[in-house]
Amino acid sequence: MKKYIPLFLALALCMYPFLAHDFSMDIDATKVFQSPNKEFLGGADSLGRDLLQRSLVGGGVSLLICFGSLFLTYALGVLVGSVLSFWNKSNHLVIFMIDVFDSIPNFLLVALFSILINRGLGGQTSVIGTFAALVISIALAAWAPIARNVRLEILQLRGRDYLSAAIVAGGSPFYIIRAHYFRAIWPWLRVSIVHNIPQFLLIESVLSFTGLGMGSQNATLGYLIYEGWKNALLYPHLFMVPALILCVLVFMLTISIQDSRS
Amino acid sequence: MIKAFFDLAFKFILNVHLLLFIIFSVFYFVPGAYIDDEHIVEQVSQAAPTQKYFFFSLKESLVDFYTLDFGVAFHNKNLKVTELIWNKAVFSFQYLGMSVAILLIVSILISFFVVRSRERRRYLSFLKVLNQVPQLVMIPLIIYLFSYLFNLVPLKFDPYSTACHVFVIATLLIKPLGQLIQLTAEKWHKEKSELYVQFARAKGLGRNRVLIVHMFKNIASSFLGYFLTIVLQLLTGNFILESLYSIPGFGLGFMDSVSQRDLPVVVGYLFLFSVLYLTLHFIVQTIYLYINPRLRDIA
Numbered sequence: 001m002k003k004y005i006p007l008f009l010a011l012a013l014c015m016y017p018f019l020a021h022d023f024s025m026d027i028d029a030t031k032v033f034q035s036p037n038k039e040f041l042g043g044a045d046s047l048g049r050d051l052l053q054r055s056l057v058g059g060g061v062s063l064l065i066c067f068g069s070l071f072l073t074y075a076l077g078v079l080v081g082s083v084l085s086f087w088n089k090s091n092h093l094v095i096f097m098i099d100v101f102d103s104i105p106n107f108l109l110v111a112l113f114s115i116l117i118n119r120g121l122g123g124q125t126s127v128i129g130t131f132a133a134l135v136i137s138i139a140l141a142a143w144a145p146i147a148r149n150v151r152l153e154i155l156q157l158r159g160r161d162y163l164s165a166a167i168v169a170g171g172s173p174f175y176i177i178r179a180h181y182f183r184a185i186w187p188w189l190r191v192s193i194v195h196n197i198p199q200f201l202l203i204e205s206v207l208s209f210t211g212l213g214m215g216s217q218n219a220t221l222g223y224l225i226y227e228g229w230k231n232a233l234l235y236p237h238l239f240m241v242p243a244l245i246l247c248v249l250v251f252m253l254t255i256s257i258q259d260s261r262s
Numbered sequence: 263m264i265k266a267f268f269d270l271a272f273k274f275i276l277n278v279h280l281l282l283f284i285i286f287s288v289f290y291f292v293p294g295a296y297i298d299d300e301h302i303v304e305q306v307s308q309a310a311p312t313q314k315y316f317f318f319s320l321k322e323s324l325v326d327f328y329t330l331d332f333g334v335a336f337h338n339k340n341l342k343v344t345e346l347i348w349n350k351a352v353f354s355f356q357y358l359g360m361s362v363a364i365l366l367i368v369s370i371l372i373s374f375f376v377v378r379s380r381e382r383r384r385y386l387s388f389l390k391v392l393n394q395v396p397q398l399v400m401i402p403l404i405i406y407l408f409s410y411l412f413n414l415v416p417l418k419f420d421p422y423s424t425a426c427h428v429f430v431i432a433t434l435l436i437k438p439l440g441q442l443i444q445l446t447a448e449k450w451h452k453e454k455s456e457l458y459v460q461f462a463r464a465k466g467l468g469r470n471r472v473l474i475v476h477m478f479k480n481i482a483s484s485f486l487g488y489f490l491t492i493v494l495q496l497l498t499g500n501f502i503l504e505s506l507y508s509i510p511g512f513g514l515g516f517m518d519s520v521s522q523r524d525l526p527v528v529v530g531y532l533f534l535f536s537v538l539y540l541t542l543h544f545i546v547q548t549i550y551l552y553i554n555p556r557l558r559d560i561a
Contacts, residue, residue, distance in 0.1 A: 099273070105494055105539045108532050112284060115528065205398050206498060210505075211520040222398060229402055229506055233410050233417070243399040251394050 006252040007194070013249075014067060016060040017218075024053035025217075033235050042241040046231065055224060055242040059249055062208075062220040065131065066200040069138035073200075074193060076139055077146025082181070084147065085154035101144035107203060113137035114212050130214055138203060146192070153185045198253045205246060221246045266551050274544040281536050332530040337522055343530040347512065351534060354511030357427060358500060361434050362493060369439055370485070373446035374473065382451070389444040397437050397499045402506055404433050409507075419509040430509065434499050438492045445488045449481045456480075483554050490546045494539060 028048035036043040042052025084094055101109070114137035157163065157180070166176050207213050209222035216223070221242045228239030325331070332343035376385050408414045408429065415429045450473070453459065462472045504513030512531060519527035 096276075105497075105536065107498060108536050108539070112529075112532055115525070202396055202398070205396070206501070209398060210501060210517055225398060225402065226505075232402070232406060236406060236410070239402055239406075243402065247395060247399050250396055254394055 003256050006256040007197075010063055010197075010249065010253060011067075013056065013060045014063045017057045017064065020053055020057055021218075024050060024057045026050070033231070033238075035235070036237055036241075043235070043237040045228075045238060051237065051241045054219065055221065055245045058219050058221045058224050058242060059245050061214060061218055062201055062204050062222075062246075063249070065134055065138070065204045065214075065220070066197060068131070068135040069142070069204075070193060070196060070200055072135055072139035073142045073196075074146060074189070076143040078150050078185075078189070080143065081147035081150025082154055085151045095148070098144045098148050101141075102148075106141050107206060109141035110137050110203060110207060111210070111212055113140045114207070127214070127218055130218075134204070134207070134213065138200065142196075142200075149188065149192070150185060153188055154181060157181065157184055194256065198250050201246075201250060201253070221249075263551065267548060270544060270547050270551070274540060277540050278537060281533065281540070330533070332526045332533075335519075335527050336524045343526045346527065347515070347530045347534055350510065350512045350515040354500065354504070354509075354513065357431050357434070358496065361431050361496060364431065365435060365438060365442065365492070365496070366489065368435075369442040369446060369489075372439075373443045373450060376443060376447040377450045377473065378469070382447070386444060386447060389440050389447075392440045393437070393444060395437070397495065397502055400437055401433060401499060401502045404436065405503075405507055419507050421510075430503065430507065433507075434496060434503055437499065438495050441495070442488055442492050446481065446485055449484050450477060453477050453481055479553075483550060486546050486549055486553070490542060493542055497535060497538070 026049060028044070031040070031044045031048040032046060034040055034044040034048070040050050040052065042050065042055060045051050045054065114133055117133040117137055163176065163180055166180060171179075204213070204220065205222035205225075207222065208220040209226050211223075211226075213220050213223055216227075219227070224242035225239050225246070228235075228237075228242060230238075232239050326333075330344055335341045335343055335346060376382055379385065409417055415425050416423060419430070420426045454477075459472055459477060462476050463469075467476075500511070501513040501516065503509065504511045505517040508514065512534065516528065516531040518524075519531065
C-alpha cells in the first residue's frame, strides 16, 4: 500500500486546479519577475503571478488530462480487445490495423487527432472542449497496444476447465466476465495502467510545449516551461520552477511503479 | 528470407498509405474551419484553391496524394509546403544523422565497458536516476548551464561554429545515450547467467571473447528494438532543442507553424516525421530478419 502513496498524492493534485485556479491567476504589476522569496516561494512571472501556484495548478491540469486519457484509453482498449477475442474472423484485418496504429509514433498521432478533433489549430475556445479534444486524441492514439494485449490475455483463458464449469453451472455472462475474465486480466491491467501514467504525462507536456495543449489561460507544465524560457537569460526561475515540478511528478510516479525487489 | 522481406515492404507501403489517408483526411475534411483571424482568412482565400474537397474532386486529391502536394503555406503563398519542409529537413538531417551514428557506436562501446567494469552497479544506478529526468527538463537545463551561465557556447545557434554543432549533438544525445546504455548493459548482464555463456567460460574462452562473439549476437535483436524507440526520443528531443536554441531546422519550423496556425505546413511536418519513423522501423525490421533466423522461418 505504501508504494501507492505517490499515486494518491498525484490524484490529490488533480483537485488543486479547481481550488486555486483563480488565486493563481491574480495579476500584480508591482511584483513582476520577482525572484523566489518568502512571499512567493517560486517567484513571480511576467504579470506578477505566483509561479509556484501556477506550476502546481498546471501540474494538476496535466495530471487531469493524463488520468482522463488513461481512463478513456483503457476503456477503449479493453472493449475492443475483448470484442476481438470473441470474434474469430477479426484476426487478419483488425490485427493489421492495430499493427499500423502501433507503428506510427504516439506523439504524432496525438497531434494529428488533436488537429482533426479540434477542427484545426485554434478551433475550440471553451476549456472543456479543448480538454475533451486532448483526452480523446491521446486515447485514440494509444488504444492499439492495449487492445492487442487484452485480446491475447483473453485468448489464453479460452477452454479452461473452470470457465466451462461456470458456464455449465448456469453462471450468467455478466457474472462470468466479472468473476473470471476481468479478474484474470486485472493483474496485467493494473501494472500496465500504473506504468503508463508517467508516459501519458510526458506526452501531454510535450504536446502543450509545442502549442497543441490547453493554451495560456489553463497553462500546463509544458506550456509554462516554454513561456518561461523566453526570459530565462535574466530570470531562470521562470522555467526552472515548472521544470522542477514536472521532474518531481515524473520521479514520484516512477518510484511508485518500480518493483522494490529489483 | 525474400518472402519475409517482401511481406515487410508490403506492410511498409500500406502503413504509408494509411498515414497519407489520415493526413489528407485532416486536410480535406476540415478546410478553413480552424481560421478565426480575418487577416488570415483574406490571405487564404487568395492562396488556397477554392474547391479542394475530397469528395468533390477525387482526381485532384489523388494526384496531390501521390505527389505529396500539401499546397502552399498560409503565410507565404509563393512558398510550396513540400519545398519549405525539405529545405529545413536537410539542415536537421545533418546533425540528426550524425547523432544516430554516434548513438549506435558509442552506446555499444560504453555498455561493453560498463558490463566489464567492477563499478557496474554504481554506473547503472547513476544512469537510472539520469534517465528519470524528462527531456523537456534536461535540454533547457543544459542550454542554460553551458550557454547562459558559463558562456561556453553562443547564446543562439551559429551554423558556422563547430562548438555549436558539437554542443547540439551532445545535448541531443545525453538522454537517449543514457537510456540505451542502461538497457543494453542490463540485457548483457542478464545474458551472463545463460548456460551457453557458462559453458563457453568453462571451456576456457576469454571474458572479452564470450562477451563479443557469443553474447552480442544474442542481445543484438533486443538492442535494435531499444534503438528504434530511442531514436524516436531523439526526434522528440530535436523538437525541444531546436525551438529553445533557435536552430533553423524542422523542429523550430514545426513550432513556428503551430504558433502561426499554418495548417498545411503542420500537416506536412507531421507526415515527414511519421515517414521518417516508418522508414526507420522498416530498416530495423529488415535487420531483424537478417539477425534472427527464427523470424525468417516463421515468415
